[in-house]
Amino acid sequence: MKEVKGQCFDCYSDSSFRYHGQTGTINETKVQQDYVAGLEKPVTVVDCVSCGRKLEYAEKDGKWHTSPIINLKLSKYKDGDKIVPISKKSRSREFDTCASHYMRVELNQEFLYVNGIDEEATKQLGETCYWCHALKDGKGDSYRESDLIPYAE
């Protein structure tokens, strides 16, 4: 797998637009073609120098698919950590209408436990997502890292 330092497509098209935008000569298809011409088949990982994201570009059936690569080692929370959800932007349900919330209320407990990483949502959303529950075992509900704050004992 080839890994390159450069610009991701979003940043590349952004700067192309800024460069050509005023003259009105920008052609979105051309920008896209130019970009993928620089990628190596079947997979290129781009470490973006502009936005800092790491993205995997994979060609399948003549189309390029983009998925973010998350370095889980840089994740903020680990299993067993106590956190408090302030919102819920991963998967369905709100943070105050989901099973883990009801159980937390029932137990009269102010926090949830981190019970592992929700890898599917992490890949989809480009941000580390965790399974959190009022109990130390069981999956519970999925939250984004930015949905959570550490619990102060």
Ligand SMILES: [Zn+2]
């Ligand atoms: Zn970028």
